Amino acid sequence: MLTNKNILLGVSGSIASYKSASLIRLLVKAGANVRVVMTKEACNFITPLTLSTLSKNPVLSTYFDPETGTWNNHVELGAWADLMIIAPASANTLAKLANGLCDNLLSAVYLSLKCPVYFAPAMDLDMWKHPATQKNIASLLSFGNILIQPGNGELASGLYGEGRMEEPETIVDILIDGLKKKLSLKGKKALVTAGPTYEAIDPVRFIGNHSSGKMGFAIAEELAALGASVILITGPTTLKTNHSGIKRIDINSAEDMLEAALTYFAESDLSILSAAVADYRPKEVSINKIKKDNSELKIDLVKTPDILATLGKLKSDRQILVGFALETDNEEDNAVKKLKNKNLDFIVLNSLRDKGAGFKNDYNKITIIDRELNKEAFELKPKALVAADICKKALDLLR
Secondary structure (H helix, E strand, C coil): CCCCCEEEEEECCCHHHHHHHHHHHHHHHCCCEEEEEECCCHHHCCCHHHHHHHHCCCCECCCEECCCCEECCHHHHHHHCCEEEEEEECHHHHHHHHCCCCCCHHHHHHHHCCCCEEEEECCCHHHHHCHHHHHHHHHHHHCCCEECCCEEEECCCCCEEEEECCCHHHHHHHHHHHHHHCCCCCCCEEEEEECECCEECCCCCEECCCCCCHHHHHHHHHHHHCCCEEEEEECCCCCCCCCCCEEEEECCCHHHHHHHHHHHHCCCCEEEECCECCCEEECCCCCCCCCCCCCCCCCCEEECCCHHHHHHHHCCCCCEEEEEEEECCCHHHHHHHHHHHCCCCEEEEEECCCCCCCCCCCEECCEEEECCCCEEECCCEEHHHHHHHHHHHHHHHHC
16 A cells, blocks of 8 residues: 555654654555655754665755755645655644644645645653643644554653554554545545524524534545545535535525535435534514514524434435434433434434533544444544544444
8 A cells, every 4th residue: 555655754853753763664665655854853863864764865854955055845845745644743843733833844844735644743641631732633633634643651751641652563554544544435425514504583693503513524524535525515604624525515594404405415325414403493584684672572483494304214225324412411312312213324422511522612522322222432532533433433334
């Protein structure tokens, strides 16, 4: 899988830089073409000569080499790479990449890339657990980058815990799995709904909810990364899509979302409906803005269409249909009832009782329940990683 692949290795300042030498040897042995970009601080931990010898290419660490008069073009480097792996990725480098800082060649190359980017953090336990680092990790994941989770073990400080850069052999396996994974949904069509719906009261006001659309957008990006052709139907949101394999359809109301879903559902192999659809809408919508006066305002409400139930009735045996349940009490009972009543293949349960989960957050904590009522609970993690868990379950069912 790695034969003739152009791999750009970024090395930042960390004691774990010594592992970069082994990583290069394994990549070259697997047939990859490897070029290395180091930060200035990384050169204090391992010499550019060592990595140059192993990669069989000059190691770059500055924009300009005064001895040779050579300009190291970050744009050309970004265009050359089939994928980039930053290992080790220090806390400082993660902060720069997450916030678009561009004060060294490595960060400039990163901002020029159009290929997949993997990053393998390495730092002490307290630095890894710090909210600032975790926020930066979440930002990088939201950009579509891929985290290679650090391992547990003895750290340079003498502490024992999470923060060790993953071993080179495992990193190579992850890269190979990623290349295989990229093809796993090729030729498949996926439908995703995301965000809230707005049910108009008058031209100014509406009934809605706090959904940001982050979970649905993360699912759409993950499915597209797996090779699927994705239709993303989204309610009002400020989010943007990054992958060219996503066709975005913007809607406002539940009626709009149902109409769009019915247009594409029949040809979809997989549908994941994560949108927070309003359950009720005003029976009548005023064509003029309702003026405030001293009397009470009463609005008669009627039910909106049940999109999940409608698609569940139309679903064929070849199709996978996934729904979400956001609950505050009797969580599992309510989720199972929804799973059965709406003919879903599995349901994703998240509870507003879980700290850090729910609307607008970058994190989520879910439990997946399938038709056989098998339950799999996951820890709190960034929504990009939650999306990967959900898509893996769907992929297993498609297979």
